[in-house]
Amino acid sequence: EDQVTQSPEALRLQEGESSSLNCSYTVSGLRGLFWYRQDPGKGPEFLFTLYSAGEEKEKERLKATLTKKESFLHITAPKPEDSATYLCGGASNSGYALNFGKGTSLLVTP
């Protein structure tokens, strides 16, 4: 059964303190690994799609990487406005369903 697990559930960082969020997946025939950001009271907002092991993508202070078993979202020198819940989801070749993890709630304090 396809599964996506995110860790940690919650993370508190000081402004400028870099860290990484983890997304472990067991998705048969992974077609794409998606990262989204979700602010309170809002829908998920697309960040990145990764397709193959070794691929990396960057956007401002965020960098997403992919291996054969997991993906990392690295946050470099975070700011308070990076506080949000970060979701990852896997898409398999067997269908169009996106399997999402439960997310990591990130709080960045000044």
Place this chain on the structure above:
Amino acid sequence: DAGVIQSPRHEVTEMGQEVTLRCKPISGHDYLFWYRQTMMRGLELLIYFNNNVPIDDSGMPEDRFSAKMPNASFSTLKIQPSEPRDSAVYFCASSFREYSNQPQHFGDGTRLSIL
């Protein structure tokens, strides 16, 4: 360009009542998805449509749930009769062609509370 529009944003109703959630996808998108988000289970796919045709409804929890897409610019998710365990945030998302190459764009959701 307007994003995915959902209504109502909040719905509070009593157990046993019929609930209808509405979604207007982004113009030109041919895939539409309905998700449900709870603290316990996270974000779960309920059903998705391609060109207004339901493709996979295996995530619909039971017969009390139904979804329709009468045209390319409108979809509804109906719960009848509603139960307290249906309380959740319901999201609609849309994408263009094969979503593995195109991200899904989400609306801001409907927060549903069943008393």
